[in-house]
Amino acid sequence: MTPPIDGSARKTFAAGLLFLFLACGGYLLLRDSQGMYSNMPMRGDPGPFFLASLCLGCLALAGGILSLIGLLGVRDQGVSLLPTHQFIEGVRSWGLPIGFVASLLAMPTAIEGLGTMLAVVLFSSIWIYVLLSALRGHAVRHAVEALIFGAGAALFIQLIFVRLLTLPLPA
Known part of the structure; x- marks a missing residue:
């Protein structure tokens, strides 16, 4: 089989x-x-x-x-035994999913320690930069784009989930 x-x-x-x-x-x-x-x-x-x-x-x-x-x-x-190049390919293919799961597991602790806004900015910025650099290589431009996106994601979460969803609904 x-x-x-x-x-x-x-x-x-x-x-x-x-x-x-x-x-x-x-x-x-x-x-x-x-x-x-x-x-x-x-x-x-x-x-x-x-x-x-x-x-x-x-x-x-x-x-x-x-x-x-x-x-x-x-x-x-x-x-x-695996040849070295196959081992490195395996680490690369499993590295991103394992890192993502580990960062998701660390997120509640980061929210409690740093606050929601800063934790979301860090999480989003780091992962957007990792994904952009995996696709197109490392560049300062990607770091700036990742920081802008991370700040936008934090602003969106603050506006929608923290501010608007705590408002009472009209009767």
Whole structure:
């Protein structure tokens, strides 16, 4: 059987582990939420958390299947060392997604420590510069564009989410 993700057993196994990790994290969050609403029974309702439990179960099932396919594929392919140029290509291809996820996980801490506006400016500016430099190379012009876009994103979030959405609706 050919592994479904790029024909690579390792990528398939990694995707399966990611799905299992997300399902476990989601289950822990869901269990905490269920504990907060445990005194609110509704007759005939399977619970307000049934759909979330169903989705997490499907995610865990998919992760288990992908992990199993990846493990079987790794077993069949055997272990071989990668040449240096393939290793560097792998680091490049996985570096941006891992960095993006890490920066998203650090965002709540940055918002608490720096404030919403500065955290959004930093996050947006850095990622716009990274993406522009990956496409067109490093340049001062890209840094300026990234700072302008980051400031615009922070202004948009401040205006829409902080100012306008806190206004009461007209009766």
